[in-house]
Amino acid sequence: MVNYLIAMATFAGIYGLLALSLNLIWGLAGMVNLGLAGFFAVGAYASALVTTALAWPIVLGLIAALAAAGLAGVALTLVTVRLREDYLAIVTLGFAEVVRLVALNETWLTRGADGISGVPGPFRAALGAQFNLAYLGFVLAWLAIALLLVERLRLSPFGRVLRAIRDDQQVAAVAGKNVLAIKLKAFAIGAALAGFAGALYGHYTSYVAPDMFEPLVTIYVFLALVAGGTGNNRGAVLGAFLLLAVLEGTRFLAGWAPGLSGAQTAALREMLVGGLLIVVLLARPRGLLPERLPAPLKP
Amino acid sequence: MIERALQLFVNGLMAGSVLMVPAIGFTAMFAVLRFPNFALAAHMTIGAFAGFVANTVLGLPAVASLGAAFLVAGLVGVASDAAVLRPLRPAGALTVAIASIALNIVLENAVRFGFGNELRDYDLPLLRDWSLGGLRVGPQQAENTALALAVMAAVFAFLALTRTGKAMRAVADNPTLASLKGIDSERVARLISLAGMGLAGIGGMLLGLDTSIDPLLGFRAILSVFAAAVVGGLGSIPGAVVGALAIGVAEELSLLALPPTYRSAVGFVAILLFLTFRPRGLLGERAV
Numbered sequence: 001m002v003n004y005l006i007a008m009a010t011f012a013g014i015y016g017l018l019a020l021s022l023n024l025i026w027g028l029a030g031m032v033n034l035g036l037a038g039f040f041a042v043g044a045y046a047s048a049l050v051t052t053a054l055a056w057p058i059v060l061g062l063i064a065a066l067a068a069a070g071l072a073g074v075a076l077t078l079v080t081v082r083l084r085e086d087y088l089a090i091v092t093l094g095f096a097e098v099v100r101l102v103a104l105n106e107t108w109l110t111r112g113a114d115g116i117s118g119v120p121g122p123f124r125a126a127l128g129a130q131f132n133l134a135y136l137g138f139v140l141a142w143l144a145i146a147l148l149l150v151e152r153l154r155l156s157p158f159g160r161v162l163r164a165i166r167d168d169q170q171v172a173a174v175a176g177k178n179v180l181a182i183k184l185k186a187f188a189i190g191a192a193l194a195g196f197a198g199a200l201y202g203h204y205t206s207y208v209a210p211d212m213f214e215p216l217v218t219i220y221v222f223l224a225l226v227a228g229g230t231g232n233n234r235g236a237v238l239g240a241f242l243l244l245a246v247l248e249g250t251r252f253l254a255g256w257a258p259g260l261s262g263a264q265t266a267a268l269r270e271m272l273v274g275g276l277l278i279v280v281l282l283a284r285p286r287g288l289l290p291e292r293l294p295a296p297l298k299p
Numbered sequence: 300m301i302e303r304a305l306q307l308f309v310n311g312l313m314a315g316s317v318l319m320v321p322a323i324g325f326t327a328m329f330a331v332l333r334f335p336n337f338a339l340a341a342h343m344t345i346g347a348f349a350g351f352v353a354n355t356v357l358g359l360p361a362v363a364s365l366g367a368a369f370l371v372a373g374l375v376g377v378a379s380d381a382a383v384l385r386p387l388r389p390a391g392a393l394t395v396a397i398a399s400i401a402l403n404i405v406l407e408n409a410v411r412f413g414f415g416n417e418l419r420d421y422d423l424p425l426l427r428d429w430s431l432g433g434l435r436v437g438p439q440q441a442e443n444t445a446l447a448l449a450v451m452a453a454v455f456a457f458l459a460l461t462r463t464g465k466a467m468r469a470v471a472d473n474p475t476l477a478s479l480k481g482i483d484s485e486r487v488a489r490l491i492s493l494a495g496m497g498l499a500g501i502g503g504m505l506l507g508l509d510t511s512i513d514p515l516l517g518f519r520a521i522l523s524v525f526a527a528a529v530v531g532g533l534g535s536i537p538g539a540v541v542g543a544l545a546i547g548v549a550e551e552l553s554l555l556a557l558p559p560t561y562r563s564a565v566g567f568v569a570i571l572l573f574l575t576f577r578p579r580g581l582l583g584e585r586a587v
Contacts, residue, residue, distance in 0.1 A: 032393045034337075034400065079574050086335050086533070087574055089396050090525050093337070094567040097522055105560045219404060222397055263416050267408040274404035278383050281398050285390060 006132050010204060012244040013139035017197035018217075019224045019236035020143075020150050025190035027231040027291070028154060030166030031183060032089045035076070036194055036221050038096030041103060041213035043069045043195025044202040045110060048119045051203075058122050062199050069195020070188045077187040081180050096215055103210040115209025119202045135204055142200065143237065146193060151233045153189075155294050162186055163293075216270065220247070223277040227284075231291030238289060246276070306434055307551040313440045315527075315547020316447040317509070321502030321520070322527035322539040323454055328495035330471035330534035332488060334392040338379065338399040339499045339524065341406035343517030346372035346500020347507040348410055355422050361508060364421075365446065365501050372500025373493040375406065380492040403518075411514040418511040443505045450501060451540060454494075458536070467491060471534065519563065523550065526566030530573050532583015541581050545569075 018036060025033045033039075046068035047061035076095055080088040103110045110116065122138065124131050153159050161182055164172040173179045202208040220243055228239025250269045260268070280287070321343055328336050349371035353364035383402050387395050426438040458464035469477040470487045478484050502524075503517055527546045531538025550565045557565075573580060 026393075030393075032396065034397075079571055083574060083578050085393055086329075086396070087529070087578070089335055089393065090529065091570060091574065093400075094522050094525065094570060098564050098567045101561065101564055105558065215400075216404065219401060222401075261415070264412050267411040271405050271408040271412070274401040274408070277401040278398055278405070281390075281394065281401075282383070282386055285394075 003132060006136050008244050008248055009241075010132070010136045010139050012241045013136070013143045014197050014201050014204075015221065015224055015243060016143045016237040016240035017146055017200070018194055018221045019228065019240045020146050020233060021190045021193035021197065022221050022225050023231065023233055023236040024150055024153065024193070025187055027225060027236070028159060028162045028166065029183060029186040029190075030085075030162075031077075031187055032085060033092050033187070033190065034089050034218055035092030035094075035096035035099075037213045037215055037217040038092070038099040039069045039072060039191045039194035040198040040201070040217060041096075041099050041210075042072050043192075043198030044208045044213070045103060045116070045198075046195065047199035048116045048202045048208040049109070051120050052116055052118060058120060058203060061203070062196065065195040065199035066192045069198070070192030072195075073188045073191025074184060077184050081183055093215075096213070096218065100210050100213060103213070110210075113210060115207055115212075116202075117207045119206045119208060121203050121206055124206075139200055139204070142196075146196075147233055147237060150193075154233060158182070158185075160294075216273070219273060219277060223273060223280070225287075226277065227280050227287055229287030229289035229291060230285075232287065232289045235287050235289035235291075239287070242288075247273070302433060304552065304555060307554055308548055309434055309436065310440075311548030311551030312544060313436075313444045313547070314551060315544035316444045316451075317502065317505045318520070318523055318527055318547050319502075319540050319543035320447050320450050320505060321499045321524045322531070322543045323451065323536055324495035324498030324502065325524055326528040326531065326534055326539040327454075327467075327471075327498075327536055328491055329528070330536075331467060331491040332388075332395075334395045334399070335525075335533075336384075336399045336495070337396060337521070338376075338403040338406060339496070340517035340521040341403045341410070342372045342376055342496040342499040343503030343506070343520060344407055344410050344512075344514055345375055345503070346497075347503035347512045347516050348414060349500065350504035351419060351421060351507070351512060355419075358422075361421060361423060362446065365504055368500040368504040369497040370500075372503070373497030376492045376496025376499070377489055379406070380489070385488070407514055407518065414514065416513060418513050420511045421508055423508065439508060443508055447502075447505060450498070454498070454536065457494075463487075463490060522563050522566045523547075526569045529570045530580055532580025535580065535583045538580055538582035545581075 018040060022033060022036060025031050043065035047065040050056050050064045051058055051061040076091055080091050104112055121131060121135060127134050161172060161177050164177065165179055165182060169179055224239035224243040225236050227242060228237070229235025250272055321339060325336065325339050346368035350364040350368035353359045353367035354361055379402055383398055384395050387398050423439065428435045428437050458468055466477070466482045467487055467490065469480065469482055470484050474484060506520060507516060523546055527543035528539050530545055531540070531542025546566055546569060549569060550562045553562060553565045
C-alpha cells in the first residue's frame with residue numbers, strides 16, 4: 001500500500017510538471033496546446049534514447065529531453081504564431097498524433113509498439129528497494145524548482161507581458177512589445193517543461209512505449225489545470241494531485257460495478273474524466289484556486 | 300509505375316469525395332460558430348453506429364441507413380451543443396474548443412460502452428471489382444462516391460436556394476449585420492450544429508461502408524478532415540470540397556513513397572505546408 005501511494009505521488013508530481021507547462025502556455029500566455037501528450041512523448045523518447053542507445057548519463061538525457069521538446073515547440077509555434085489561435089489548436093492536436101505514429105512505425109529507432117525497455121533510473125541498482133522513495137523525492141524536488149521558476153516568470157515583467165498578450169494581443173503590440181518573440185519563448189519554455197516531465201516519467205517506469213502518450217493524457221492535464229485554477233501555478237500543482245486521486249479512486253469504484261466488461265469500465269472512467277472537465281468548465285471555470293493578479297507596483 | 304499512380308489517383312479521388320462530407324460539416328460549423336469543433340470525430344463514429352443499427356438490426360438498406368446516420372448524429376450534435384458548448388461561448392473560442400475535446404471523449408466512450416471495441420461490418424452484398432481499361436474500381440467505393448457527391452449537391456442547393464441556407468451564409472459572413480437584419484443567430488447556430496454533425500454522421504458511415512467500424516473510426520479520420528478544411532481554407536465550403544479531394548489524392552499517392560502507416564501524417568504535413576505558405580488555403584478567407 002505504501003509503495004502504491006509512493007508511485008501515485010510520483011505520477012502526481014509528473015502531472016504537476018505537465019500542468020505547470022500548460023499553465024505557462026495556456027493559463028498565462030493564452031495559447032492553446034492540445035498536443036501536450038506529444039511534447040511529453042518527445043521528451044520521454046529523447047531521454048530514453050540518449051541513455052539507452054548512446055548509453056550517456058541521465059543528466060544528458062534530461063537535457064536532451066528539454067532541448068528536443070523545446071525545439072518541437074518552437075517549430076510548431078513558428079508555423080502558426082502569425083495566424084488566428086484556432087490554427088495552433090489544430091496543429092498541436094495533429095502534432096501529438098504524428099509523434100505517436102512515428103514512435104509506432106520507426107521501429108529501428110523506437111522499437112515500435114514494443115517500446116524501449118531498460119531505461120536507466122538514477123542510482124537504481126545502488127538504492128535497491130529504496131529507489132521508489134528516493135525517486136519520489138527527486139520528482140518533487142524538480143516540481144518545486146519548476147514551480148518556483150514558473151512563479152518567478154509569472155511575477156516578472158515577462159509574465160506581465162504574457163498576460164497582456166493573453167488579454168489583448170493588439171494592445172500589447174501597440175505598447176511596443178514584440179508579441180511574436182514573446183509567444184515563441186513562452187511556448188518553447190512550456191514545451192520543454194512537458195518534455196522534461198516525459199523524461200522523468202521514462203526514467204521512473206524504465207520503459208517508454210507509444211500507448212503511454214494517448215491524447216487522453218492531454219485531457220488529464222487540462223482537467224488538472226482547470227480544476228486547480230487556470231493562471232495559478234499553485235492551483236496547477238494542486239489540480240495534478242487531485243487528478244491522480246480521482247483517477248485512482250475510480251479504479252476502486254470499478255470493483256463495485258460487477259457485470260461490466262473491462263472495456264466498459266475503461267469507457268466509463270474516460271467518460272468520467274471528460275465529463276468532469278466539462279462540469280468544471282461550466283460550473284467553476286476559475287478553478288479551486290482562482291488566478292490572483294500581482295499587486296501593482298507602488299510608485 | 301504510371302499505371303499504379305493512375306490507380307492510386309482514382310482511389311484518392313474516391314476516398315477524397317467521402318472525406319468531403321465531414322469536411323464540409325466541419326468547415327460550415329467553423330464558419331458560423333467560429334471555433335474548431337473537435338467533437339466531430341465522435342459524431343462520425345455515432346453516425347456510423349446509428350447506420351449500423353439501422354442496417355443490421357432494423358434491416359434497412361445501406362442508403363436508407365444513411366438517413367439514420369444523419370439524424371442521430373445531428374440530434375446528438377444539437378443536444379450536446381446546447382448542453383455543453385453554447386453556455387461556454389462567452390468564455391472564448393479556445394475554451395469551447397477544449398470543451399469539444401472533452402465532449403468528444405465522453406461521446407466516443409459512450410459508443411464504446413454500448414458496442415465494445417470489436418470491429419463490426421455492415422450487411423452488404425459482396426461484389427467483384429469492376430475493371431475499366433486496366434483500372435480497378437470497387438463498386439462499393441464508386442457508390443460511396445456517388446452518394447457523397449449527391450450529399451454535396453444537396454448542401455450547395457440548400458445554401459443557395461433556401462431562406463435558411465441564405466441566413467446561414469449571412470451569419471457566417473457578418474454576424475452583426477445578420478442580427479441587424481433580424482436573423483435569429485441562435486436558431487442558425489442550432490441548425491448548423493444539426494447539419495454539420497449530421498454530415499459528420501453520414502461521412503462516418505460512408506467510411507465504415509468501405510471497411511468496418513469501431514469506436515475509433517472518427518478519431519482516425521479527423522486529421523484528414525482538418526487537413527481538408529485547412530487546405531481548402533477554414534470556413535469555406537467550396538474549399539472543403541477541393542481540399543478533401545486534394546488530401547484524398549495526396550494520401551493515396553503518398554503510398555508510392557511511404558509505408559501505408561504514414562497515410563494520416565500526410566494530412567499533418569499538408570496543414571503545416573499550407574499554414575506556412577498559404578495560410579488562407581486554396582479558397583479561404585483571411586487566416587490572421
